[in-house]
Amino acid sequence: MTEQFIAVVPAAGVGARMGASIPKQYLMLQDKTVIEHTLTALLSHPRIAQVVVALGPEDGWFADLTIANDPAIIRVDGGKERADSVLAGLQACQSYNWVLVHDAARPCLTHADIDSLIAGALASKHGAILGCQVRDTMKRTNAQGNIITTVDRELLWHALTPQMFPVTLLTNALTTGLADKANITDEASAIELLGFTPKMVIGRADNIKITRPEDMPLATLFLQQLTQRY
Numbered sequence: 001m002t003e004q005f006i007a008v009v010p011a012a013g014v015g016a017r018m019g020a021s022i023p024k025q026y027l028m029l030q031d032k033t034v035i036e037h038t039l040t041a042l043l044s045h046p047r048i049a050q051v052v053v054a055l056g057p058e059d060g061w062f063a064d065l066t067i068a069n070d071p072a073i074i075r076v077d078g079g080k081e082r083a084d085s086v087l088a089g090l091q092a093c094q095s096y097n098w099v100l101v102h103d104a105a106r107p108c109l110t111h112a113d114i115d116s117l118i119a120g121a122l123a124s125k126h127g128a129i130l131g132c133q134v135r136d137t138m139k140r141t142n143a144q145g146n147i148i149t150t151v152d153r154e155l156l157w158h159a160l161t162p163q164m165f166p167v168t169l170l171t172n173a174l175t176t177g178l179a180d181k182a183n184i185t186d187e188a189s190a191i192e193l194l195g196f197t198p199k200m201v202i203g204r205a206d207n208i209k210i211t212r213p214e215d216m217p218l219a220t221l222f223l224q225q226l227t228q229r230y
């Protein structure tokens with residue numbers, strides 16, 4: 001039988017940068033909430049058997065969603081930082097070899113990208129992440145906002161999600177790295193802190209993370225365009 005995987009969806013954020021009255025993962029995009037789009041993309045993939053959703057302590061929204069009753073969904077309590085939420089989710093993944101971690105706030109994920117990530121991760125000892133190369137000239141500024149240098153963009157990427165790693169390796173990395181969690185903004189950065197070099201897999205640039213209000217119409221357009229998501 002083809003190996004099945006588990007996914008962890010960190011969904012315990014408050015969405016401060018969105019500035020909405022509810023966490024951004026519960027805002028409506030077309031016919032359903034952001035998190036429902038995200039979970040549907042994962043749950044409908046043939047190699048994802050279960051999805052662990054890390055929820056905020058005050059979350060009163062998830063239980064009201066129909067998808068919350070899907071038997072493939074496991075709920076856990078998230079933590080103060082995204083890395084804490086992911087580590088909490090990993091405690092429910094110990095019977096699996098591999099885990100995909102995907103932001104609840106990235107609803108435009110396609111099965112083609114999940115397929116590419118799985119192939120890339122299984123071919124790499126250190127796991128893999130989806131990413132897309134930067135397109136603009138990149139600048140570094142000083143604290144006063146003055147440009148101090150132009151950064152070589154040749155090998156510069158936007159890290160996306162899902163990110164896929166062996167469960168034991170990622171659990172160890174996040175447990176060890178949490179002492180330095182200020183620098184752990186994605187799973188790969190914790191793996192890198194152990195000295196490993198995960199594989200970068202080319203992903204779609206429309207797999208955006210909904211962060212600010214202007215991202216909502218963009219995600220709506222992308223979902224309309226994505227006729228072949230699954």
Ligand SMILES: Nc1ccn([C@@H]2O[C@H](COP(=O)(O)OP(=O)(O)OP(=O)(O)O)[C@@H](O)[C@H]2O)c(=O)n1
Nearest residue numbers: 010011012013014015016017080081085104105
């Ligand atoms: N303590 C946290 C913080 C974030 N997340 C999740 O991690 C993903 C990416 O984080 P981000 O875009 O930063 O979401 P928020 O933290 O909600 O946004 P903000 O920083 O604007 O508050 C989101 O799905 C968010 O719900 C989480 O599970 N636990």
Ligand SMILES: C[C@](O)(CO)[C@H](O)COP(=O)(O)O
Nearest residue numbers: 082103159160161185186209
């Ligand atoms: C994990 C991530 O989406 C990869 O780009 C990003 O690091 C999340 O950062 P955030 O500040 O928690 O949104």
